[in-house]
Amino acid sequence: MKDTEGYVTADGRQIGGTLMEMRNITLRFGGVVAIQDISFDIREGEVRAIIGPNGAGKSSMLNVISGFYTPSEGEVWYKGAKRPPMKPFEVARQGVARTFQNIALFEGMTVLDNVMTGRLTHMNAGIASQALWWGKARDEEMENREKVERVIDFLEIQNIRKTPVGRLPYGLKKRVELARALAAEPSILLLDEPMAGMNVEEKEDMSRFILDVNDEFGTTICLIEHDMGVVMDLSDRVVVMDYGKKIGDGTPDEVRNNQDVIDAYLGVPH
Amino acid sequence: MAHMTEGAEGLRSVPALLARNASRYGNSPAYREKEYGIWQSWTWAETAQEIEALSLGLLNLGVNEGDFIAIIGRNRPYLYWSMVAAQSVGAIPVPLYQDAVAEEMEYVLGHCGARFVIAGDQEQVDKVIEIQDDLHQFEHMIYLDPRGLRKYDHTRLHQFSHVQDQGRAAYDEFIKELEARRAKLDYDSTCVMLYTSGTTGKPKGVVLSNRNIIETAKASSEFDHLRADDEVLAYLPMAWVGDFIFSIGQAYWSGFCVNCPESPETMMTDLREIAPSYYFAPPRVFETQLTQIMIRMEDSGAFKKKTFDYFMEHARKVGPAILDGHSVGLWDRLKYKLGEVMVYGPLKNALGFSKVRVGYTAGEAIGPEIFDFYRSLGINLKQLYGQTEASVFITQQPDGEVRSDTVGVPSPGVEIRIADNGEVFYRSPGVFVEYYKNAESTADTKDSEGWVATGDAGFIEEATGHLRIIDRAKDVGAMADGAMFAPKYVENKLKFYPNILEAVVFGAGRDRCCAFINIDLTAVGNWAERNNIAYASYQELAGHKQVLDTIQAHIEEVNASIAQDEMLSGCQVHRFLVLHKELDADDGELTRTRKVRRKIIGEKFEDLVNALYDGSTSVYTETEVTYEDGRKGKIKATLEIRDAKVVPATTQRMAAE
Numbered sequence: 001m002k003d004t005e006g007y008v009t010a011d012g013r014q015i016g017g018t019l020m021e022m023r024n025i026t027l028r029f030g031g032v033v034a035i036q037d038i039s040f041d042i043r044e045g046e047v048r049a050i051i052g053p054n055g056a057g058k059s060s061m062l063n064v065i066s067g068f069y070t071p072s073e074g075e076v077w078y079k080g081a082k083r084p085p086m087k088p089f090e091v092a093r094q095g096v097a098r099t100f101q102n103i104a105l106f107e108g109m110t111v112l113d114n115v116m117t118g119r120l121t122h123m124n125a126g127i128a129s130q131a132l133w134w135g136k137a138r139d140e141e142m143e144n145r146e147k148v149e150r151v152i153d154f155l156e157i158q159n160i161r162k163t164p165v166g167r168l169p170y171g172l173k174k175r176v177e178l179a180r181a182l183a184a185e186p187s188i189l190l191l192d193e194p195m196a197g198m199n200v201e202e203k204e205d206m207s208r209f210i211l212d213v214n215d216e217f218g219t220t221i222c223l224i225e226h227d228m229g230v231v232m233d234l235s236d237r238v239v240v241m242d243y244g245k246k247i248g249d250g251t252p253d254e255v256r257n258n259q260d261v262i263d264a265y266l267g268v269p270h
Numbered sequence: 271m272a273h274m275t276e277g278a279e280g281l282r283s284v285p286a287l288l289a290r291n292a293s294r295y296g297n298s299p300a301y302r303e304k305e306y307g308i309w310q311s312w313t314w315a316e317t318a319q320e321i322e323a324l325s326l327g328l329l330n331l332g333v334n335e336g337d338f339i340a341i342i343g344r345n346r347p348y349l350y351w352s353m354v355a356a357q358s359v360g361a362i363p364v365p366l367y368q369d370a371v372a373e374e375m376e377y378v379l380g381h382c383g384a385r386f387v388i389a390g391d392q393e394q395v396d397k398v399i400e401i402q403d404d405l406h407q408f409e410h411m412i413y414l415d416p417r418g419l420r421k422y423d424h425t426r427l428h429q430f431s432h433v434q435d436q437g438r439a440a441y442d443e444f445i446k447e448l449e450a451r452r453a454k455l456d457y458d459s460t461c462v463m464l465y466t467s468g469t470t471g472k473p474k475g476v477v478l479s480n481r482n483i484i485e486t487a488k489a490s491s492e493f494d495h496l497r498a499d500d501e502v503l504a505y506l507p508m509a510w511v512g513d514f515i516f517s518i519g520q521a522y523w524s525g526f527c528v529n530c531p532e533s534p535e536t537m538m539t540d541l542r543e544i545a546p547s548y549y550f551a552p553p554r555v556f557e558t559q560l561t562q563i564m565i566r567m568e569d570s571g572a573f574k575k576k577t578f579d580y581f582m583e584h585a586r587k588v589g590p591a592i593l594d595g596h597s598v599g600l601w602d603r604l605k606y607k608l609g610e611v612m613v614y615g616p617l618k619n620a621l622g623f624s625k626v627r628v629g630y631t632a633g634e635a636i637g638p639e640i641f642d643f644y645r646s647l648g649i650n651l652k653q654l655y656g657q658t659e660a661s662v663f664i665t666q667q668p669d670g671e672v673r674s675d676t677v678g679v680p681s682p683g684v685e686i687r688i689a690d691n692g693e694v695f696y697r698s699p700g701v702f703v704e705y706y707k708n709a710e711s712t713a714d715t716k717d718s719e720g721w722v723a724t725g726d727a728g729f730i731e732e733a734t735g736h737l738r739i740i741d742r743a744k745d746v747g748a749m750a751d752g753a754m755f756a757p758k759y760v761e762n763k764l765k766f767y768p769n770i771l772e773a774v775v776f777g778a779g780r781d782r783c784c785a786f787i788n789i790d791l792t793a794v795g796n797w798a799e800r801n802n803i804a805y806a807s808y809q810e811l812a813g814h815k816q817v818l819d820t821i822q823a824h825i826e827e828v829n830a831s832i833a834q835d836e837m838l839s840g841c842q843v844h845r846f847l848v849l850h851k852e853l854d855a856d857d858g859e860l861t862r863t864r865k866v867r868r869k870i871i872g873e874k875f876e877d878l879v880n881a882l883y884d885g886s887t888s889v890y891t892e893t894e895v896t897y898e899d900g901r902k903g904k905i906k907a908t909l910e911i912r913d914a915k916v917v918p919a920t921t922q923r924m925a926a927e
Contacts, residue, residue, distance in 0.1 A: 012421070112307075149306035154417070159535035161307065212418060 006043060009236050010251075016044030018077075019220050020065070020188060025074035027060055034060040035071070036244040042188065047214055047221045049231045051255075052241035053264070058224045059101065061241065062190055065222065066098050067091030079187075093121050097186035099177040101193045101224075107166035111157060111176050112148070114165055118183030119144040151182045154216070155209060171202035175209070182213060189213065191223035195230055203227065207234055232256065240264070283455035283480045285321075285358045287522040292318035295498055295525045301347035304532035304540055312347060314525065320434070322448070324355040327437030329444040331386070331410055331428070335360030335451060338382040338463070342366045342375070342398075343390020345504040345530045348414050348430060350517060352388045357461065360451040361386075364463045364475070365509040368394060374473075376401040378465050382475055382706060383407040388430070391415040395427070457481040462518075463706060464511050466658050475706035476511075476658045485699035486661040487519030489682040493666065494628045500526035500547045501625070505537050511658040512632075516550060519661075541622035549629045553636035556651075559621060560640055581609035582646070589646030594670045614647045623649050630654050630666070632677075635739075637766040641674040653677050655739060659715065659722055660684075661700030665737045676736035677728075686737065692727035692754065693743040727756065729837060740838070745868075747778035753840030755783070757868065760832065760841050767824045768793040769817075772853050774866050775843065776879055782844040784882035786871070787821055788853055809907055812848045818912060821848060825914040833917035842916045845882050847889075849875075850907035856896045878909065887911055 006016045020042040027035040035057045042048045050058045063069045064076065067088045076083045078094065086094075097118070105114050122144060125137035152158055155175055160168060165176060174194060181189055194210065195203045207230060213219050225231045231238060232252040240248035240255055242264040248255050255261050281287050291300065296315040303310055312320065333339070339356040341363055343349050353363040364382055366375060368390065375397055379387070385407050389395045395413050399422075402408050413419060414430045437444070461483045465473040490496075504517040517528045526548070531540040567578050588602045598606075618624045629644070629651040636653065644651045654666035655677035665686070667678035680686045684698040697720045704712045716722045727746040728739040740746065741758040749755045757775040760783070764773040771790035777783035789812055798805055798814075805811040829842040853859040859871050872879055874893075881889035890908045897903060 146306065149308075153306055156533070158307070158532045159539070215420060216417065 009046070013045065013236075015046045015236065018042070019044040019079065021077040022061075022064070023075040023077060025061075025064060025071045025076070027057075027064060027069055028072045033244050035064070035241075037074070038239075038241070038244075038246045039074075040239050040246065040249055042220060042222055043237075044220055045214070045218050046236040047210070047223070047234055049235035049238045050222065050224050050241060051226075051228070051231055051238055055243075056241040057244040058241055059192060062098070062192055062222070062224055065188075066096055066190055089121070092184065095185075095187035096190065097181040097184040097188070098190035099174070099181050099192060099194060101196060103170075103173050103177055105165045105173060105177060105180070108164060110162050110164055111168070111179075112152070112161050114176055115148045115151060115179045115183050116144065118151075118180035119148060121184055147185070148183050151179050154212070155179050155182070171198050171205075174198065174202075174206065178206075178209065178213075182217075182219075185217075186219060188220045188222060191221065191225075193224055193226060195225060195227050203230060210234060281484065282457045283357065283452075283459065284354055284461060284483070284518060284522055285452050285455060287484070288314075288318055288321065288354055291522065291525045298498060298525070299527045300521075300525075301350065301528050301530070302544075303347050303530040304536070304543075307532075309529075309543070311527075317347075317351065321351045321355050321358065323434040323437045324351055324430075325358040325437065325448055326440055326444045327433035327435075328355055328359050328361070328386070329447055330436050330440050331433065333359050333361050333386060335454075337361040337386065338364050338384040339386040339388060340364045340366055340379055340382070340384040341388045341508065342370075342394045343368055343388075343414065343508070344534065345506075345508055345513070345517070346390065346414065347528070347530055349388065349390065349508060350504075350528065352412075353462065353518065357455065358448065358452050360454065360459075362460045362463055364465070365507075365514070366465070367507050367509045372397045372400045376404060378473060378475075379405050379408065381472075382463065385409045387411045389413050392418040395419060395422070455480065457484075460703070462514055464509060464514065464658055474708055474711055477703040477706050478511075478661055478700075479703050482661045482700045482702060483515070483519045484523065485683065486663055487515060487523040489699075490515070490663050490666070491520050491524045493668070493682055494548070496520055496524040496526060496548060496628070498525035500524065500627070501544055502526065502528055502548050502550075503537075503541055503544050503546045504528050504530050505534075505541075506550070511662055512550060512656070515662045516548075538622070542620070543622075545619075545622055545625040547625045547627045549623070549626050551629075551631060552633040553631050553640065556631060556636065556640050556644060560643055563617070563621075578613055581613040584609055585614060585646035586642065589648060590642060590672075593645055593648055593650060594672065610648070618647055618649065623647075626650065628652070632656060635762045636674060638674040639766065645672065654681075655737065657722075657724060659702045660696060660698060661702070663700060664694075664696050664698070664724070667736075671734065671736070673736070676731065676734070676738050678737065679735050680737070686730065687721065688729060689723075691743065692729065692740065692746055694724045694726050694728045694737070694739070695721045696724065697721050749777055749783075749840050750779055750781045751840070754837050756838060756841060759838060760785070760828065760843065761866070763828045763831065764824065764843075769797075769820060770824060772860075772866060774853075774868060774871050775841070776868075776872060776882070777841065780883065783841050784879070785825070785843045785846040786875070786878070787825075787846055787848045789817060789821065789848060791852070808852060809850045809905065812850060813907070813910065818848060818910060821846070822912055822914055829914060829916050839917075843914050844916055845911055845913050847878060847882065847909045847911045849878075850891070850909060851893060851895060851905055854895075856898070857894075881909075881911060 006014060008014055018041045022038060022040050025035055025038050050061055052058050060069065064071050067086045070085045123140050125140050129135050129137040152161060157175060157179060160172065165173060194206055210221060214221055235252060237250060238252055238255045239246060240261045247264055248258045248261040281290060291314040297313050299311045300314040300317040301312045339361050341349050341352050356363040364384060366378060387398050389398060389411060395411060398411055410426050410428060412428045412430050412433050416429055457480050459480055461478050461480045463475045463477050465475050502516055504513060506513045521528050529544045531537045567575055584605055588598050588606055591598050592606060626649050629649055631651060632654045641651065652667040652672050655664050656662035657664065663681040664684055665678040666681050684696055687695045689695060701720055701722055725743050726739050727741050727743040728737055730737055741756040745758055747755040755777050760775045761773040764770050769790055770787055772788035774786040775783055791808055794811060794817060798811060811817060825843050825846055832842050833839045860866055877891055878889060888908055888910050893905045895903055895905055
């Protein structure tokens, strides 16, 4: 699937050309091979899922995409160019934002301040200007606050705007994390188990937000998730990993009927 | 103004008031809404432009005079503009409850035959789409928040801002028509149609004319001296008549600013930020706020708690008197001033009541302690009594004559009559035109002379001229000796005690009244915990001697207060028992809205009722209960029956004997 024409999803959305491509990625930690020769692409505007049993290498894959790990072999192509080894913040500047599996927010800061940190990559006023709250720093902050407020409105967290994150329940923290990632106005949004540990209602809310983000902002989303029901409902295409290898790739229906996938991950159908 | 034939100052419609406000208060804020973390505001002049653009857009979509336009959503300036825009083009706005399910909406939309719907967001749009196949007259829907609606079929769906844009673009084409339609509006044209929630049977569409709304708004604004610089927070459902009167009627008459919260969840924060000067809330809201304050004070440090208790006690003593302008000693005044700095001021600020000049509560009876608490802080909280059919106001309390047990004197322009059976009737310029397409109900409620039956029983206090509501008229009965029996009146008095959750009073056709009591497990359980009283179940706690003593003391206090009412002194509770189970909707003893079903309870616990009346001191009973998972079980108990002290009958009854 190397064409750049894109395709049309089951619900009629037009998916664009390749935005990011993994070419023969291998990742080793000493003698352990976490990812072995995996290739797949992420198209503009799609919801792409990476699934697999525990230890399959999903989070490692996500860390490769986000620039946290540099692959031992293989290439990452982003927006039509090969990406040189980079620091995570440089990747973030390029428009890749992420959330974490075990929530990495500033607990003592308010929701608003946490979400504002998502805008850091868009601020470049000097330290003097920032310290004096004058000129560029001030204009920048106002401009960024407006963007942040739109995200807060979008994710319906106005009522906790001024609440310290430490006081929030788990499900809301996850939403705040999503808000922070969204505030960066990313081209690709990486979600590491966005529904982990949530109850049914929270999962439904989160699913709706993910779809709305994709729909409203056209953000490309790449997510890792354990909950099969959620993955199958949300994603346009799914990569299946097992023991560091790719064993399946395709639409949810194709993956669901792939015998390798059934054997490795879903078990024997009952 | 040569042709000022009728109507206050020649202003005979809401759009006419808008035009006046745009020229008189052009630069003052008319609407504010918190969005994106900031209070966005619109002046009267801007409001007039927004409404005109929307009106032109509606003409562009083909709205005819007399069409119904349903409006569904939370309180937002855009939706208030929609109502006035609908009026401007000669259509009739019909605000609906946003939490109504699709079937309820279908009935209302079908009943009025709405051709247009203006909806707040995707949730409301979805509901209307779900039922649109059954709505033959429905044509176009306009939505405010485009979120999630991008992919919807837009042949009959329009975004609010686009409708306005199209209206602006078609200005030259439609402005003549708009002006002509606005000029045609008079005092008799329909201002709004509001559906009553309809606890019995289908909802009824109450048609209110411009005369109803404007006359009522004028009279009530003058009654409370409302001004153009007042602020209100619009958070109650737009489909409710009260919101229409406060946020449209009085706001347009007086020219004050209507503030809309950011979301229902942020209402309390927004209230604090806005600090309204004119405020309305049902008793439940005041009750919840008070409980929250008390809980937080329990958790605070010893010094704060002591300070709070000390000054609150002082406030209770002199606060209401100071508020009513009675004479209070200098020392007490100084101490109250100090309290204002130390406690009352900060507390009012935290509640968002720093600037309240006039506050109202209505809808149901409010507990005297709750009412007095707010008044003692210097908040001018008053009661009013009203109905959709009256454009709200029937009676209200004037400043300086406020008590928790009356609902005030007749509002300006309202006449009141008490029928022989105690039912309250009223007649006023605010009396509704008719129930839409329901001449029968109209005739049942409103007689040829314009008197409207409220369905409530009450009486007017001779000394003060204040109306007191006793009960629903159909619930009021007579005792064996013919004295009036008003169970809810007594039950409400009992329920004001935090320890009493429910009370059921019997006495119709009997020689005296007896009562079942349900204790409030939270309040009494809390008390038991603090006093080291161990209990294993509701039943055990309910049968505890000290609990019974407390309840008996409450009942005797209530008896003493009832005895002061000549008409109702017969309703004193002679004997009572505390039930061994909580009354529950699952067992059919309460309605889903937690109103007691007196008749069903009386039949179900017949053995207990008999024991109350045959003089026995204890009774054994078995009751079937339904558990939450649907299983059934039996509770067995032996209940103690106690006599409560009654205060001797008043002069009237002695004379009768």
